[in-house]
Amino acid sequence: MPSITSPILLQVRRLGVATLIAAFALGSAFAQRVEVEFWHGLTQPLGGLLEEFAADFNASQDQYHVEASFRGTYPDTMVAAIAAFRAGNAPHIVQMFEVGTATLMYAGGAVKPVYELFEETGVDFDPDIYIPAIKGYYSLPDGRMVSMPFNSSTAIMWVNNDALREAGLDPETTPLETWDQVRAVAKEVVDSGAAPCGFSMAWPTWTQFEQFSAIHDVPLATRANGMEGLDAELMINSELHVRHVQTLLDMQAEGSFTYGGRDSNADALFPSGECAILHGSSGLRARVVREAEFDWSTRMLPYYDDVPNAPLNSIIGGASFWVMTAPDRTDAEYAAVAEFFNFISTIENARRWHVESGFLPIRFGVFEELEAEGFYEENPGADIPYLQLTRAEPTENSRGLRLGNMPEIRNIIQEEFELAIQGQQTAQQALDNAVQRGNVVLRAFERANR
Amino acid sequence: MKRRTIYRHKLLPYLLLAPQLAVTLVFFFWPAGQAIYQSVLIQDPFGLRTQFVWLENFQIVLTNPVYLESVRVTIIFSTAVTLLAMAPALLLAVMADQVVRGASGYRTLIVWPYAIAPAVAAVLWLFIFHPSIGQIGQGLRTLGIPWDYRIDGQQALLLVIFVSAWKQVSYNFLFFLAGLQSMPKTILEAASIDGASPRRRFWMIVFPLLSPTTFFLLVVNIIYAFFDTFGVIHALTQGGPGRSTTTMMYRVYRDGVINLDLGGSSAQSVILMTAVIILTVVQFKYIERRVHY
Numbered sequence: 001m002p003s004i005t006s007p008i009l010l011q012v013r014r015l016g017v018a019t020l021i022a023a024f025a026l027g028s029a030f031a032q033r034v035e036v037e038f039w040h041g042l043t044q045p046l047g048g049l050l051e052e053f054a055a056d057f058n059a060s061q062d063q064y065h066v067e068a069s070f071r072g073t074y075p076d077t078m079v080a081a082i083a084a085f086r087a088g089n090a091p092h093i094v095q096m097f098e099v100g101t102a103t104l105m106y107a108g109g110a111v112k113p114v115y116e117l118f119e120e121t122g123v124d125f126d127p128d129i130y131i132p133a134i135k136g137y138y139s140l141p142d143g144r145m146v147s148m149p150f151n152s153s154t155a156i157m158w159v160n161n162d163a164l165r166e167a168g169l170d171p172e173t174t175p176l177e178t179w180d181q182v183r184a185v186a187k188e189v190v191d192s193g194a195a196p197c198g199f200s201m202a203w204p205t206w207t208q209f210e211q212f213s214a215i216h217d218v219p220l221a222t223r224a225n226g227m228e229g230l231d232a233e234l235m236i237n238s239e240l241h242v243r244h245v246q247t248l249l250d251m252q253a254e255g256s257f258t259y260g261g262r263d264s265n266a267d268a269l270f271p272s273g274e275c276a277i278l279h280g281s282s283g284l285r286a287r288v289v290r291e292a293e294f295d296w297s298t299r300m301l302p303y304y305d306d307v308p309n310a311p312l313n314s315i316i317g318g319a320s321f322w323v324m325t326a327p328d329r330t331d332a333e334y335a336a337v338a339e340f341f342n343f344i345s346t347i348e349n350a351r352r353w354h355v356e357s358g359f360l361p362i363r364f365g366v367f368e369e370l371e372a373e374g375f376y377e378e379n380p381g382a383d384i385p386y387l388q389l390t391r392a393e394p395t396e397n398s399r400g401l402r403l404g405n406m407p408e409i410r411n412i413i414q415e416e417f418e419l420a421i422q423g424q425q426t427a428q429q430a431l432d433n434a435v436q437r438g439n440v441v442l443r444a445f446e447r448a449n450r
Numbered sequence: 451m452k453r454r455t456i457y458r459h460k461l462l463p464y465l466l467l468a469p470q471l472a473v474t475l476v477f478f479f480w481p482a483g484q485a486i487y488q489s490v491l492i493q494d495p496f497g498l499r500t501q502f503v504w505l506e507n508f509q510i511v512l513t514n515p516v517y518l519e520s521v522r523v524t525i526i527f528s529t530a531v532t533l534l535a536m537a538p539a540l541l542l543a544v545m546a547d548q549v550v551r552g553a554s555g556y557r558t559l560i561v562w563p564y565a566i567a568p569a570v571a572a573v574l575w576l577f578i579f580h581p582s583i584g585q586i587g588q589g590l591r592t593l594g595i596p597w598d599y600r601i602d603g604q605q606a607l608l609l610v611i612f613v614s615a616w617k618q619v620s621y622n623f624l625f626f627l628a629g630l631q632s633m634p635k636t637i638l639e640a641a642s643i644d645g646a647s648p649r650r651r652f653w654m655i656v657f658p659l660l661s662p663t664t665f666f667l668l669v670v671n672i673i674y675a676f677f678d679t680f681g682v683i684h685a686l687t688q689g690g691p692g693r694s695t696t697t698m699m700y701r702v703y704r705d706g707v708i709n710l711d712l713g714g715s716s717a718q719s720v721i722l723m724t725a726v727i728i729l730t731v732v733q734f735k736y737i738e739r740r741v742h743y
Contacts (some may be wrong), residue, residue, distance in 0.1 A: 028657045069621055079707055082495050103495060104712065110496040155532045196582075262690060347479055408709035418691040437516065444711060447501075 033065040034336040034416035037091040040111055041319065042151070045286070050151075057343045064336035074100065075407065079321040080338040081324065082445035083194055085110050092337050095150070097319045098137065099406035102226065104284060104322050106404065106449040112323040112334070113146040114341065115332060121331070129345065129363045133313050133389045138320050139310035141227055142273040148341050151359045153283040154385045155207045155302055157182075162294040163314045166194035171297060179247060181300045186256035188190035189276040198256040201279035202266040204417060205402060205410040206317060208244065208279070209236055211301055217309035225401035230446040236413070239429035240307065245427035249420060259421050262414050281317060282385035285358040298381035300388040309415045310435060312392040315400050318359060337450050360385055370449035404445025482723065488716035495710040507717035516693065517584055517718070524697040527611060528675035534615035535671050536664070539622030544652070546623070547630045557627070564620035568681030575613045576686055599687065603694030606687045610695050612681040613686065622667050629663035630656070662707065669733055698722050
């Protein structure tokens, strides 16, 4: 029973002396198993679901053993993996959030791209099973895939139906497709006292800049949002971006928008009932289902209807799996990793992950299957993220982004946006500053990775 | 005058010092040396490409207006934390010193916060001052004060100063109380007989006699404000809103761990280290002269 003995094995190996003795003592059944270390950054309950996949893989065959362990949040996991690589004992697989993509992609010999992994190990793999918005995010411009998609989300709009009703609006018929409509509803909600906060957003940079740019088919950065080279420059001080920040500032002035803080801080504002409309991750679903004591619904993100090409598809968030190298890594270990990847990418497992975790159905076939079975009628709104992500053929501007030190760029944009919200600078100044400071970060990354 | 060693054996003193020296070497000199080495390099996070750039990292850091802003925040922050952590501690110590009944109960209560981890303390106060779920936060808003530290930079800075200082009051209290209790009673009694009021006794006798303790605490508190307040800031504001609570220490973390700019972050560590060394030397050289031991 691997689930009981594996922690013991792991501990022994950490001591670094008695691996062989332990293997003999515990019997030869899995003494030959190839061990794979897999570091992930998902908290409970999602982390537990992920670990079940590893356990199922281990039970499905007797050659390999994947040891999945939680290593803190994504940034923590990233730093831990980097430190381990520097010390020569990187994990075989590390789960990394989407904004770490560029950092790992340019990590040269530290990472083995998955197309190379499958080529070398001879394991069959077809990257075209993944929906384009996901495949594109984790592929080189020529289509070769560098990391293994797994838990993908996108940003959607969460709406408190009860708050709308209290404000005298019918959630079924009130249109919430454009920014004008969202603003009007948010104002009505606040003015009527139905909720103290009309509109807010979690992950401000992700939802209001990255998703916003994709949906409106405007570039976030040059060089196809950085996909085509390290020399990309930010372009978020365009007329449309300034207009959008100005809209948010105007909404704040009239009371219909309340800033809820950085990163995931504003997540709590929706299930608590404080904010009637929230832009947040589709991954918030489990929490909303559990905590919200009101009738709610999900919508696609709004757009400005006078912008040509809008609305396009949104882009993804979440994380993917990366294969790391180490000086003493064997072919058998890579084969184990390839088999594990093969296992998680089957239609059954992609479906199970989507249904259990609420993350997107990342490959073709899953959505169609569930729709035919009536899953989305039983779980209204669970189809919105997928429909939004696939509603258009991705363009250069909506395929995703690949900017070095993206976590820092997100912080810079949040900072400058906050200064505008505090009234210390205008929308134009905020975005000019963000571009100027963000470009400094991009140049530093370019220099360090040349 | 030269004093000769009392040890006959030449090796023994070194042997006795060895454990402490080993700890200092491994946990201070080695990382500090690493920081200095890293600060003259530009390197990708994985250490695959390294360029030697002399002092360019320092030049980049010191000409960066965002960094200079964090220096300004750090000065305001550490001054305020030091004052706010020491003054109430002294007041509490003087009062606790006079308590006769239940003295140990009071002391335990006052020392309590010191046992709380900084991040936990921060979360505790977050639940009190949060504008929508915190008691005081909600109270302030009902009173018409637009309290929201997530948007207002000054309020955010006030909050992190308050929480950081609150954590340190207990520590200062302990030292002040010990100082007060070791004070020779005869001098105070003599002053009382001479008719000095309690206030006069405090300022003319107690305070000067406490000066070694005060001086020691001054050094410790400044170092605390510089280095140990990361947990509080990280849990409460993450350096925001804007950059209003980004201290030099928080910047080191941001640039090193989030931004993965190891060279720039190391340069900042070296600057921070130099600043604290200079501050401590200055304190010992100039302030210590006025201290009565």
